[in-house]
Amino acid sequence: MPNNKQTSPKVASEASKILSNPKSTAAEKSVAASDLAQTKKK
Numbered sequence: 036m037p038n039n040k041q042t043s044p045k046v047a048s049e050a051s052k053i054l055s056n057p058k059s060t061a062a063e064k065s066v067a068a069s070d071l072a073q074t075k076k077k
Contacts (some may be wrong), residue, residue, distance in 0.1 A: 042073045 038063045042050070050067035059067070 042070045047074045
């Protein structure tokens with residue numbers, strides 16, 4: 036069953052900021068990476 040969920044551009048931007056922040060926790064980075072994995076492919 037394919038995953039049809041997609042992350043909005045606003046959430047993807049915030050996720051990118053979390054991943055680039057060295058003070059983000061491992062849990063935050065895990066959620067952010069999951070969000071980015073669900074962004075719409077161009």
